Amino acid sequence: MKKIFALIAVAALVAFAAPAFAANPFADVPMNHWAYDAVAQLAASGIVVGYPDGAYKGGQPATRYELAAVVARALAKVDMEKASKQDLEMLKKLVVEFKSELDALGVKVDKLDARVAVLEERIGGWKFGGNFRFTAKWADDSNYWGVDDDTNWTVDRFRWNITKYVDDNVTLNVRLQGGGGKSLDVDRAYATIKFPWDITAQVGRFPLDWEGDFYAGDFAGYMMNDAYVTDYDPLTTAVWFEKPFSMGKFEMFVAHEEGGESFSPELNWGTIFNWVHGVDDPEVVWEYVPDNYIYGARLAFDFNENFHVAANYVKYDFANEWEAADVYFDFEDDLLVHEFYGGDIDFSTLWGDLIVNFNENIAFKGQYFVQDLNDGWLDEDYTDDSPSAWKAILQVSQDALKFTDLWIEYAQLDQGFVFANADPYAWALSGSLFLDGSRVSADTTVLNVVAKQKWNDQWWTYVRYADFDVDAVDADYYNWTASVRYNYTPNLWFELGYDKLGGDAITAEGDDMVWFRTTVNF
């Protein structure tokens, strides 16, 4: 019974002592500084006991030297009481924070010098990082998600990033990426070079995204809608220059892509066997895509902290005309038939960006795109040589609503608008149903609403609803997504999600999917 009273007494002491300490303003270390919380936490666990004279001093401020002395006392005490690993980590951070004061006080800290040496060694050295991802999916066999035989388990990504800070003017970045049983490929490899007059250049295989502010994703960008034109990852064999100025920047790039011939589906002995023996009549498309250059330029300007505009231009310039042929076997005449077609497929996109921040938590964003398509893109179904697209977005941060982030996007796409780089709404399916190849098949409007919430450091959730209203018969569809993520540590998390498709265009049974992901960063 006495034990219980003793415990109550200790609990009461802790209850009163902790707020007294918490109210203690280490004036050199503001309340919103990590060191304040760290010391308070150490105090709560009994490692830090107060000022050097042993007394809490209410609201009286302390100097950094006084606080360093507290840390020094804690260091001495830790050895005796063997604190937890978490407390030791915290102390280590505090030691680094107050290193100069501790040095001045003559406090010797084991391993501190070694830590600093490691730090110095890392400057200029090779640096490594990366991640690993395991994904399991379950869906009906007949489905829209690329899940075969109901279930698909795969280590779908392994990334290994390598960075070398060569000198003050040159940094080298390489990303090796593999997954799904494939070997590691050089995904990115580029050098960043600083020139005089604040000019920066990149050369190699590098990512380029001028529309990062205009598309939403989940917390980690797994299932994101994407840019309409850029977000090249990577832009192959390219050179990029940037010249920033006080309130804006000018950027330009030139990339070169190698063309080539291909058959779709792949032409093989099986196809030929079927042709010769008349088993079926498979049609094969032969395609020749010529080499091409991609040119891009961008001018961005901030009038002030609340008003941002940018003008962007990207042109695809092919060396020759694109050629294609439908290949099939004519059994009546015993002939292999080739029906050729093709044309000039050069095209360009000009677009403008606008961001208006109503305050620190609410922003309006808008984009307007117009394209100039050459003859190769036009036929009896696609007659518009200058299709346009636009989107308007209202974005609200979790700080404003106190319970969730909100992204509300409305977009309109003209028939014939070309997505040359990526299908921007591919997350909802393996490929958007309103696309014909890379072209919008009919006028389409998109409503995309994403609500993301960080409940605390461990639990995050998001819900998304996307509606595709396509100006064609039985072509509308929608997608619901809900996900729960648990951050077991900052470098390991689990995510469980559910996707549901619906609408006139969804005819197969497999219209829903459950997925589970594990991600580890290093």
Added chain:
Amino acid sequence: MRKTWIPGFAILLTLFASLAWASSYDSVLNRWSKTKDFADRGDSLSITATYYSAEFIEATVQKEADKNLWTADELDRYKYQFLKTLNLEDSIPVRLSFDNRGPALHMAPFGKQVWLWIGGKRYEPKDYDPRLNFRVQDKIEGMVYFPRFDEKTGRDLLKGAKTVKLEVSGSISMTMKAKTAEFVWDVANDNPEALFAGKAGARLEMDRLIKRLEKLNGEKKDLEGKLEQVKAEIEKIQARMAELQKQ
């Protein structure tokens, strides 16, 4: 868009109705803290930059005072220590926080990865928290100090500046897809001089004067020492000349 707009508008209405929650201090503090989010198909990084404007510092101090029910003297002491830490007399302080949920960040040497644009010129930090050079796999934050005065002319860089822009290099993480993080603040109405009014300001000025006095006394001592040396040299020469005249 059929019925899908109805829940959309309902959400919007809820949203604007709930915006009234923010307290006055929080809205000031939030105004000077800006966050940029980066995502790269599985990796994410949030960078938050806080500019220590006079308005931000006053709001921080007042919030602490209200929270702890401080007297005017206690508030002045806190403000004094706070301002002293920020080195406002010769620096422009910015706090940077990184929340990394992707491959490790490598930001060393951090002093070459951030810049502050003021009036058409780009400035590197004069000092920063050395922990920002460490490999980062979760969260880290640290202070970065940019010069407040032009090295050559001594001119106050913020005088007449309408906006400042902080840039963080896209080289620190592949999650940023080689894109620079930019943070813009309008500082035309900011008045750091006002912070130095009152008791806290007087104490800081006294500190500066004490330092200056110490420095001048040191110089005086040096000069007096040199004067003594010169006097001794003169006396030595005069004595030698007298000897020579006698010969």
